[in-house]
Amino acid sequence: xxxxxxxxxxxxxxxxxxxxxxxxxxxxxSPEPSEGTFTVRHIYLSLDPYQRIAMAxxxxxxxxxxxxxxxxxxxxxxQVIASRHPDFTTGDYVRSFGGxxxxxxxxxxxxxKIDPTxxxxxxTLGVLGMPGLTAYASVVKLANIxxxxxxxxxxxxxxxxxxxxxxxxxxxxxxxxxAGGEEKCAYVTGxxxxxxxxxxxxxxxxxxxxxxxxxxxxxxxxxxGGQILVDAFSVLKDYGTVILCGxxxxxxxxxxxxxxxxxxxxxxxxxxxxxxVYDFEDKRDEFFELVAPxxxxxxxxxxxxRAAGIESVAAQFSxxxxxxxxxxxxxxxxxxxx
Amino acid sequence: xxxxxxxxxxxxxxxxxxxxxxxxxxxxxSPEPSEGTFTVRHIYLSLDPYQRIAMAxxxxxxxxxxxxxxxxxxxxxxQVIASRHPDFTTGDYVRSFGGxxxxxxxxxxxxxKIDPTxxxxxxTLGVLGMPGLTAYASVVKLANIxxxxxxxxxxxxxxxxxxxxxxxxxxxxxxxxxAGGEEKCAYVTGxxxxxxxxxxxxxxxxxxxxxxxxxxxxxxxxxxGGQILVDAFSVLKDYGTVILCGxxxxxxxxxxxxxxxxxxxxxxxxxxxxxxVYDFEDKRDEFFELVAPxxxxxxxxxxxxRAAGIESVAAQFSxxxxxxxxxxxxxxxxxxxx
Numbered sequence: 001x002x003x004x005x006x007x008x009x010x011x012x013x014x015x016x017x018x019x020x021x022x023x024x025x026x027x028x029x030s031p032e033p034s035e036g037t038f039t040v041r042h043i044y045l046s047l048d049p050y051q052r053i054a055m056a057x058x059x060x061x062x063x064x065x066x067x068x069x070x071x072x073x074x075x076x077x078x079q080v081i082a083s084r085h086p087d088f089t090t091g092d093y094v095r096s097f098g099g100x101x102x103x104x105x106x107x108x109x110x111x112x113k114i115d116p117t118x119x120x121x122x123x124t125l126g127v128l129g130m131p132g133l134t135a136y137a138s139v140v141k142l143a144n145i146x147x148x149x150x151x152x153x154x155x156x157x158x159x160x161x162x163x164x165x166x167x168x169x170x171x172x173x174x175x176x177x178x179a180g181g182e183e184k185c186a187y188v189t190g191x192x193x194x195x196x197x198x199x200x201x202x203x204x205x206x207x208x209x210x211x212x213x214x215x216x217x218x219x220x221x222x223x224x225g226g227q228i229l230v231d232a233f234s235v236l237k238d239y240g241t242v243i244l245c246g247x248x249x250x251x252x253x254x255x256x257x258x259x260x261x262x263x264x265x266x267x268x269x270x271x272x273x274x275x276x277v278y279d280f281e282d283k284r285d286e287f288f289e290l291v292a293p294x295x296x297x298x299x300x301x302x303x304x305x306r307a308a309g310i311e312s313v314a315a316q317f318s319x320x321x322x323x324x325x326x327x328x329x330x331x332x333x334x335x336x337x338x
Numbered sequence: 339x340x341x342x343x344x345x346x347x348x349x350x351x352x353x354x355x356x357x358x359x360x361x362x363x364x365x366x367x368s369p370e371p372s373e374g375t376f377t378v379r380h381i382y383l384s385l386d387p388y389q390r391i392a393m394a395x396x397x398x399x400x401x402x403x404x405x406x407x408x409x410x411x412x413x414x415x416x417q418v419i420a421s422r423h424p425d426f427t428t429g430d431y432v433r434s435f436g437g438x439x440x441x442x443x444x445x446x447x448x449x450x451k452i453d454p455t456x457x458x459x460x461x462t463l464g465v466l467g468m469p470g471l472t473a474y475a476s477v478v479k480l481a482n483i484x485x486x487x488x489x490x491x492x493x494x495x496x497x498x499x500x501x502x503x504x505x506x507x508x509x510x511x512x513x514x515x516x517a518g519g520e521e522k523c524a525y526v527t528g529x530x531x532x533x534x535x536x537x538x539x540x541x542x543x544x545x546x547x548x549x550x551x552x553x554x555x556x557x558x559x560x561x562x563g564g565q566i567l568v569d570a571f572s573v574l575k576d577y578g579t580v581i582l583c584g585x586x587x588x589x590x591x592x593x594x595x596x597x598x599x600x601x602x603x604x605x606x607x608x609x610x611x612x613x614x615v616y617d618f619e620d621k622r623d624e625f626f627e628l629v630a631p632x633x634x635x636x637x638x639x640x641x642x643x644r645a646a647g648i649e650s651v652a653a654q655f656s657x658x659x660x661x662x663x664x665x666x667x668x669x670x671x672x673x674x675x676x
Contacts, residue, residue: 058601060605225600229600244600244603244604245604259597259598259599260597260598260599260600261597261598262563262567262582262598262612263396265582265610265611265612266582266583266612266613266614267398267612267614268612269611269612269613269614269617270610270611270612271609271610271611271612272603272608272609272610272611273603273607273608273609273610274600274603274604274605274606274607274608274609275604275607276604276605276607279607
């Protein structure tokens with residue numbers, strides 16, 4: 001049985017926001033496992049902003065710039081279809097870094113079995129996966145939110161921001177979001193239950209931010225950098241905490257990345273902490289145990305921005321990097337069950 | 339008895355590094371105290387980099403931009419020569435914000451009596467004054483240095499940096515300085531006892547920094563911002579602490595201030611804290627009690643860059659803002675005793 005593996009490779013060097021033309025689809029025989037490895041059929045492919053800096057060789061997961069002809073790294077949920085590995089069996093569901101392709105071979109490093117009955121499979125890439133863990137690490141571990149405190153979060157309709165605000169609310173805090181567009185803001189307050197959401201694309205955004213936070217924010221979680229980070233300082237309480245996480249506004253254009261004026265945290269006596277989610281792998285279980293029941297009970301909600309088929313990956317990534325996604329961005333590569 | 343008060347006023351708007359031509363000296367009758375106030379004869383005038391941003395209206399001590407015709411605010415050590423205030427008596431030595439002039443009248447707000455026998459009078463502006471308190475607040479209060487830890491500090495021959503490294507050493511830490519020029523570096527290691535000092539003006543500075551810190555720095559105290567802050571991140575340990583204090587490299591040119599790439603603290607998982615020394619006024623006594631005996635015993639040393647006479651103030655400030663000072667910059671305006 002020779003299957004075909006379709007994979008996306010970089011076809012031209014990236015400059016600015018990636019377009020589908022930067023990538024091409026190639027076919028190769030589906031990989032067979034050698035001794036000590038197993039083959040995974042991908043079901044869900046995660047697309048995340050950090051993949052853009054990884055392609056530029058500036059993300060810690062990246063070992064240099066992505067060469068043309070190479071396949072971007074990405075987290076996947078899949079099912080083992082052949083195994084010569086003692087710990088993984090055909091039929092197991094796994095979370096691993098399978099990349100932008102339909103099949104991958106793994107030696108088990110960075111691969112984790114998942115229980116398909118514990119939560120929806122795709123949630124393991126979003127609200128209960130790395131974005132959710134990022135939110136938990138930020139607001140619980142680094143910012144140590146206390147009941148009554150207010151957290152402000154940008155990209156609030158996205159998987160990190162949306163989960164973060166909902167965790168804050170479940171822990172007795174208040175959540176104010178920043179998002180782009182009326183539809184996203186309506187979702188953030190109506191569906192996710194944030195106390196307020198400010199549309200940064202709307203006239204009078206700065207005033208609206210101040211009006212939503214008359215007493216200021218104790219914590220600001222930054223997903224975007226740039227001007228929104230600067231604006232957040234205008235409503236940060238003195239001695240407030242700022243968690244630096246994504247710099248999505250700077251990911252497309254790394255050379256032209258606008259710098260940040262450090263006078264702002266000095267004036268506010270802010271504590272700024274850099275967050276790298278990989279540091280919190282050992283907190284994944286406690287995170288899951290806290291948040292999965294909230295998800296199951298409908299107390300913590302999430303939204304997915306899905307596309308289908310390997311041929312849609314590049315366009316879906318481009319959409320994400322243009323900020324046009326709405327919810328956790330992923331691509332469905334195959335059925336959950338064969 | 340009518341005395342003359344000579345004072346410096348701004349004569350033309352500032353643009354970039356201030357020059358003596360931006361200021362002029364005027365004379366007026368020396369102020370007489372009204373009921374509830376007292377007149378101070380200034381002995382030492384403190385010149386500090388923050389005065390430049392205050393003049394631009396961007397320092398928290400400033401109530402807007404300094405108008406032409408107005409006198410810059412500055413800390414002074416002086417002696418009361420006439421008093422109609424119940425708490426201050428002729429002959430008292432006081433620390434207050436007398437400004438760039440020979441005499442000032444105070445209602446007592448922000449004025450503190452000092453014991454002229456406790457330490458050299460001028461040290462109250464430097465090693466045992468606001469720069470020293472800044473150093474203490476940074477390394478002890480915000481960074482909470484532990485024995486065995488290494489602190490890196492820029493502007494290491496200046497009053498904040500020099501005092502900071504010496505406090506760290508007294509508390510069982512290591513200190514590495516960054517300074518401009520061989521003479522300053524020789525002073526930092528030879529006189530102040532730092533473990534190393536790197537000359538940022540010298541070829542191979544980046545390599546020298548790494549060589550001096552093979553295991554990295556636990557704490558970086560930033561006095562300067564700009565490229566030196568970026569360089570410091572190259573030797574900061576993961577999870578290290580960065581105290582943001584001065585941004586002297588950006589003080590002359592506020593509009594063109596180069597921003598800082600926030601990817602650096604994310605990659606290092608750094609904790610960055612903004613320091614405003616005014617928050618630590620209530621720690622002045624504990625600071626003095628800790629450090630004054632070290633100064634008296636010669637364990638903590640300091641250097642002053644002195645000029646004499648009110649007519650030298652503007653040139654001395656210009657020298658400071660060009661980074662050509664060596665030690666705590668001050669101007670002697672009169673004798674300690676009449």
